[in-house]
Amino acid sequence: MDLTTALMLLPGLVIGLSCHEAAHALSASLLGDDFPRRQGRVSLNPFRHLSLLGTLAIFLLPFGWARPVQVNLHNFRHPKRDYLLSSLAGPAANLLIVAACLALMQMTRRSYAFGPAAEAFLSLAHALLTMVLLINAILATLNLLPLPPLDGSKIWVVLIPGLKGDFPAKWQRISILLLLVLLWTDSIDPVFHFVFDTVSRVVPEPDAMRYEDLVDAGRKAREEGNTAGALRACEEALAIHPRGADAHLDRALLEAETGDPNKAIALLDRAEATAYLWPGDRERLAFVWGCALLECAYKCVDANDFQRAEAFAERAVALGSDLPAGLRARAMARLGLGRPDDALSDANRAVALDPNVPELYELRAAIWQAMGKPDQAAADAAKAKQLRARQPPRPKPASAPAR
Amino acid sequence: MIRLIRSLIGLPLEVLGGVLAVLGVPACVGLLTAAWWINGNPRTAVRALAQVRRHEGPDAAREQAQSWLARRCHSELAAFAGLLYLDADELTAAEACLDLGRQIGPDADGNLELLEYHLAARSGDPTAAGRLARQLEPRRDLNALTRRLVLEERLWQELLARRYDAAGEYGRHLLEVANDPQASMAMWAVETARGRPQRAAENLAAATMPEPQYSFYRYLAATAVDDRAAVDEALARLGETDPMLVQRARAEVARQREAAWT
Numbered sequence: 001m002d003l004t005t006a007l008m009l010l011p012g013l014v015i016g017l018s019c020h021e022a023a024h025a026l027s028a029s030l031l032g033d034d035f036p037r038r039q040g041r042v043s044l045n046p047f048r049h050l051s052l053l054g055t056l057a058i059f060l061l062p063f064g065w066a067r068p069v070q071v072n073l074h075n076f077r078h079p080k081r082d083y084l085l086s087s088l089a090g091p092a093a094n095l096l097i098v099a100a101c102l103a104l105m106q107m108t109r110r111s112y113a114f115g116p117a118a119e120a121f122l123s124l125a126h127a128l129l130t131m132v133l134l135i136n137a138i139l140a141t142l143n144l145l146p147l148p149p150l151d152g153s154k155i156w157v158v159l160i161p162g163l164k165g166d167f168p169a170k171w172q173r174i175s176i177l178l179l180l181v182l183l184w185t186d187s188i189d190p191v192f193h194f195v196f197d198t199v200s201r202v203v204p205e206p207d208a209m210r211y212e213d214l215v216d217a218g219r220k221a222r223e224e225g226n227t228a229g230a231l232r233a234c235e236e237a238l239a240i241h242p243r244g245a246d247a248h249l250d251r252a253l254l255e256a257e258t259g260d261p262n263k264a265i266a267l268l269d270r271a272e273a274t275a276y277l278w279p280g281d282r283e284r285l286a287f288v289w290g291c292a293l294l295e296c297a298y299k300c301v302d303a304n305d306f307q308r309a310e311a312f313a314e315r316a317v318a319l320g321s322d323l324p325a326g327l328r329a330r331a332m333a334r335l336g337l338g339r340p341d342d343a344l345s346d347a348n349r350a351v352a353l354d355p356n357v358p359e360l361y362e363l364r365a366a367i368w369q370a371m372g373k374p375d376q377a378a379a380d381a382a383k384a385k386q387l388r389a390r391q392p393p394r395p396k397p398a399s400a401p402a403r
Numbered sequence: 404m405i406r407l408i409r410s411l412i413g414l415p416l417e418v419l420g421g422v423l424a425v426l427g428v429p430a431c432v433g434l435l436t437a438a439w440w441i442n443g444n445p446r447t448a449v450r451a452l453a454q455v456r457r458h459e460g461p462d463a464a465r466e467q468a469q470s471w472l473a474r475r476c477h478s479e480l481a482a483f484a485g486l487l488y489l490d491a492d493e494l495t496a497a498e499a500c501l502d503l504g505r506q507i508g509p510d511a512d513g514n515l516e517l518l519e520y521h522l523a524a525r526s527g528d529p530t531a532a533g534r535l536a537r538q539l540e541p542r543r544d545l546n547a548l549t550r551r552l553v554l555e556e557r558l559w560q561e562l563l564a565r566r567y568d569a570a571g572e573y574g575r576h577l578l579e580v581a582n583d584p585q586a587s588m589a590m591w592a593v594e595t596a597r598g599r600p601q602r603a604a605e606n607l608a609a610a611t612m613p614e615p616q617y618s619f620y621r622y623l624a625a626t627a628v629d630d631r632a633a634v635d636e637a638l639a640r641l642g643e644t645d646p647m648l649v650q651r652a653r654a655e656v657a658r659q660r661e662a663a664w665t
Contacts, residue, residue: 034544039511047407052414073580074550075543080579164581 006059011128012135013058014046016094017066020139021049023093024069024086031082033075041069068149080157087154094140101133102202109206112241119208126206133203137195145191148175211241218250227258243274249288264292290319290326297329306336324354331363340370356391358384406443413442424450429458445477446512452483461490472500478507482514489521497522513546520552529654533560533662551577556662558589562627563659567596570627584612585620592624615644622652623659 022044025036040048054065076082108126111119144152149172157163182188218233231254237247248271255264268289293316300309313330317323331346347364354360361384368377420434435451448471456464468484485500501522504515516539524532536556539545545553558573571593577586587610594603612620618640625633641648 032543034542035513035546038509038513038544052410053418056414072545072547072550074547074554074576075545078579079576164579 003059008131009058009135012132013064014050014055015132016097016136016139017054017064018044018046018049019093019097020090020143021066021069023089024071027089028069028071028076028082028086031086032077033072033082033086035072035075036069039070084154084158087151090151091140091143094136094143097136098133098140101129101136102204105129105133105204109204111206111208112211112243113207116243123206123208130203134195134199137199138192141191141195142188147179148172150179207240211237211244211247214240215244215246215250218247222250222254227254230254245271245285248274249284252292253288255292262296265289265296268292286319287322290316290322293319294322294325294329297333301329301332301336304336306333309333310337324350324357324360327353328360328363331367335363335367335370340367343367344371356387358387358391361387410442410444413438413444413447416441417447420454421450424454432458439471443475445475445479445510448475448477448480449483449512452480452487456487461487465491465493472503476503476507478504478510478515479512481507482510482512482518485518486514486521489518489525494522494525513544513549516542516545517549517552520549529658530662532556533659536560536662551580551583555583555585558586559623559659560662562589562592563623563656565596565627567593571597582609584610584616588612588617588620588624589627592627595628595630615641615648618644619648619652619655623656626656 021041025039025041025043028035029037029042036042043049049066051065051067054067058064071083071086073079073083076086105126108122108129111122111126114122143150146152146155153175214233214237218230218237221227221229221233231251234247234251234254237244238251241247248267252264252267252271255267268285272285293312297309297312297316300306300312310330310333313326313333316326317330320326327346327350331343331350334340334343334346344364344367347360347367350357351360351364361380365377365380365384368374368380416434416438420431420438423431423434432451432454435447435454439447439451452464452468452471455467465484465487468480468487472480472484481500481504485497485504488494488497488500497518501515501518504510504518509515520532520535520539523535526532533556536553539549539553540557554573554577558570558577561567561570561573570589574586574590574593577583578590587606590606591603591610594600594606610617610620618637622634622637622641625631625637638649638652641652
């Protein structure tokens, strides 16, 4: 087992084994046997319970063990019944820890509810609690197996008439060997699978995971062209994490692509104000913002509102996330406004930045045409045609609006 | 922290020594002794002494225990040394160990009370063990062996005082925990006194002990219910083995009866 996994297992095992043994000792003491108390075992101090060898085994094997609590059956008032009860106290303690973990996880799963500062702490706490819960669930289940020397085997003493307080040593040795063989050959895996399945059903899903799933689902829906589904996923993700940069940006992008680009810009304004943005998110925000501005500019051009189109394009160029596209939009707006010289200047800059885009040559051809220079227009049109013939049809970009 | 480091260093020796001890290899003595010097854990010392006794004899074990006690005093070690002296009938030395152990404090394994009980049983006072058993009976922190001895003592006291119900309770309790031939023999007497021959026979069948213990306890049990035939048969068998045993058995009955009423 690698060190990281062992270190992840360690807190759960230390807590689980210490509480398990302390519960045996405390219950024995309550039922009349003070011998474990005399040995200092009625304590939650892990050093009183952990076996050095059993703890070191965690780093080599997938399990560890503690020093067993020695109970004196003669001290019990009802030896068989009390022995069974004190034996069951160990797994019961592990189940109590499982319940406590579940209760705490109701808080830690809400990783976005306590501000960005608590996010990382709560996520780590949730992961640790999950491990502690899992290990304690395994400890409880494994110990309830009716095989000596596990706690569950004490049930036979009550069920089988004539069987005394403890199994004969010979049976115990055979059973330990059987248990080791079961562990070694993975034959006990169905038990572990049962625990894993049950735990995965009851463990509350952290908001961070739900948020990520919803963002992924939204992106998948968008790729499949299911805009309504994508929007719904974004809204749900934002309901969980109102400061989620991904959901904000995806929502704005969707709005820019298929809805109202102005609304997209408003959403982006809000995102910048409220979302918790990492450096990478800022780049994405700028990119999406650029896309939204360009979309607005193109829509205004289509509506012959060249004044506004120029304003939107101006902001897109200033943002500079996709400069050739911004310059093209501004050139279109300026051409519409009857300023072909300005439009030509933008088109030339755009062609210089990206000389392989046929749309840019087509635009410049239109500008030349408006300026009354058919030769240059024809040359650019030919160039555009040549580029289109050379290039395969360009797929629609995944995160940029198509025109 | 220092203790943890010492335990970590001593661990390989202790584990290896433990494995060799299970396999009966004499080299375990050296390993366990070294582990005890490193980790300073009296339980390791007791394990090492048990192996010294097994492989080098009781004299060597006593000598070793005495030398270790002189250097590092632990109540667990004192109790074990006392038990070693007891085995050699060196009662004065055993008593000295008991006093030393008491001065240091209670031992976690509960061997001081075991030593105390054995010393009482071997003292000249016939009622000492009985009195000590009564004193120890309310205590719930005794180890399994001491507790069993106390309960068996109380069982015979009650039986020979003909308080069958009380004796039956002790017998039932002892038999619920483990197969106990002494308790089975006593329960034969209890069931006979209660007029349940079937159960009495079952208990007698369960009371499997080698001679002369069988006849010794059969005599005690039969005396408790005035089964003359069984008394005579047991005494005859004891006499065949060793005539002194007849005296000892009679003395035991007198001792238990005296203890029951004092």
